[in-house]
Amino acid sequence: MSLVPSPRRSISIAALTGAVLAAAAAPAAAIEVVNDNQAVIGSQCVGIACSPTDPPPLTFQIHNNDTPVVRLQQSNGGFDPYTWDVAGNEANFFVRDVPGGNRLIFRAFPGARANGLVIRGDNVGIGTATPAATLDVEHADNAQLRVANTNAGSVSTRVLADLVNPGAPLLRFRDTSRGGQSGVAGPADGGLFVVRDAADGAPAALAVTPAGTATARGVLQQSADAALRGDVQPVDGGEVLDALRRLDLSSWTTAGDASGARHLGPSGSDFRTAFGLGAGDGAIAPADMAAVALVASQELALRLDALAATPGRAGATGPAGADGAAGADGAAGADGTPSRDVAVTLRRLEHANIAKGRTIRRLRAQQQATSRRLDALELQIAELVAGD
Numbered sequence: 001m002s003l004v005p006s007p008r009r010s011i012s013i014a015a016l017t018g019a020v021l022a023a024a025a026a027p028a029a030a031i032e033v034v035n036d037n038q039a040v041i042g043s044q045c046v047g048i049a050c051s052p053t054d055p056p057p058l059t060f061q062i063h064n065n066d067t068p069v070v071r072l073q074q075s076n077g078g079f080d081p082y083t084w085d086v087a088g089n090e091a092n093f094f095v096r097d098v099p100g101g102n103r104l105i106f107r108a109f110p111g112a113r114a115n116g117l118v119i120r121g122d123n124v125g126i127g128t129a130t131p132a133a134t135l136d137v138e139h140a141d142n143a144q145l146r147v148a149n150t151n152a153g154s155v156s157t158r159v160l161a162d163l164v165n166p167g168a169p170l171l172r173f174r175d176t177s178r179g180g181q182s183g184v185a186g187p188a189d190g191g192l193f194v195v196r197d198a199a200d201g202a203p204a205a206l207a208v209t210p211a212g213t214a215t216a217r218g219v220l221q222q223s224a225d226a227a228l229r230g231d232v233q234p235v236d237g238g239e240v241l242d243a244l245r246r247l248d249l250s251s252w253t254t255a256g257d258a259s260g261a262r263h264l265g266p267s268g269s270d271f272r273t274a275f276g277l278g279a280g281d282g283a284i285a286p287a288d289m290a291a292v293a294l295v296a297s298q299e300l301a302l303r304l305d306a307l308a309a310t311p312g313r314a315g316a317t318g319p320a321g322a323d324g325a326a327g328a329d330g331a332a333g334a335d336g337t338p339s340r341d342v343a344v345t346l347r348r349l350e351h352a353n354i355a356k357g358r359t360i361r362r363l364r365a366q367q368q369a370t371s372r373r374l375d376a377l378e379l380q381i382a383e384l385v386a387g388d
Contacts, residue, residue: 071098172198211256222287237299243274244296265289319375323364 045056047063062068069087074080083098095106108116118125125131127138137143147160163169163186170186182198183205194204207215251264266274269281277288 174198209257211254211258213254213257213261220286222285224287235295237295237302240275240292240295241299244292247271247274319371319378 043056043059043061045051045061045063047061047068049063049065050056050061056063062070067087067089069085072084072086074082081099085096085098087094087096090110092104092110093108094104097103097105113127115125115127115129118129118131120129120131123131123134123136125136125138127143128136137145149158149160163171168187170184172182172184174180174182183195184198185195186193188194188204188207191210192204192207194208195206196202196204203217204215205217247266248270249264249266251262253260253262266284267281268278268284271284271289272278272281275288275292277292278285
């Protein structure tokens with residue numbers, strides 16, 4: 001074993017610098033080979049830019065004018081040969097896979113933030129010296145995680161994030177500005193995918209079955225902001241009502257729904273054909289279906305109002321009512337002293353009135369008999385009509 005007390009002595013250490021020193025511009029006579037173990041007590045500088053007078057500031061320094069490199073080279077010993085370079089310059093610090101096409105598999109650039117990569121125990125931190133999770137990414141202003149497939153020529157559906165757990169794998173969303181308000185999303189019992197509050201045992205606010213049946217714990221609302229509407233057009237209620245009368249409605253089950261629950265309604269294609277609503281034949285917006293019912297109801301209300309305001313056709317005239325009672329007789333005048341001729345005339349008039357009264361009574365009796373016969377005929381006609 002050789003002890004080298006002087007830190008200023010230039011020496012080649014083949015196990016550390018390998019090809020770097022072989023490429024140095026020093027004359028062949030400057031190469032010194034030490035065929036023994038070696039320990040350096042003090043600091044040491046290796047490289048063509050080392051100072052012959054000033055000791056290196058660190059225990060071991062590689063000083064070169066362009067990209068100082070340490071090469072780790074395996075050439076024999078029963079294993080496949082391989083070479084790695086660890087180097088740095090003004091552009092970056094890197095690890096280079098030499099046999100793999102000199103790819104730079106790890107790089108750090110000048111000005112990188114502190115704690116860019118920290119391994120502590122079982123945890124890895126990016127931006128933190130005390131990672132609190134298996135992978136902990138922190139940033140004071142712009143913490144982001146991005147996964148991108150950059151091969152635009154390879155278009156395919158891919159899983160870019162895979163959460164695997166013996167139980168339900170959940171994503172948690174936490175708002176630190178609202179007292180830690182948080183929610184989770186993920187699978188649940190029965191094959192459901194749920195969104196709920198993060199508290200243990202919290203009920204699902206939204207649950208979706210594998211067949212696509214969605215159940216909201218609250219009220220489902222669709223946007224109806226007038227400011228978001230364009231190309232607003234009037235609606236013909238008569239046309240909507242007529243189309244609704246012709247719309248095919250049926251009862252059905254959903255393919256893939258293990259519960260076999262039945263539903264009632266039109267198909268998406270029939271609804272779109274009838275009313276021209278929606279973006280495609282495979283779905284119906286609840287707001288569109290409700291609006292069709294509202295327009296049809298308005299049209300029916302208008303038609304009922306029109307019927308109420310228009311008198312119908314006059315019916316047949318009914319039978320005459322019974323005669324009213326005779327009025328009371330007026331008071332008799334004072335008796336005069338008629339002359340003989342006047343008295344005769346009065347007697348004649350009295351006889352004439354009596355005859356007229358008999359005629360009137362006879363005519364009234366005839367009228368009543370005729371009325372009874374008419375009533376009987378009407379009854380017979382009604383029975384004949386009913387029999388047909």
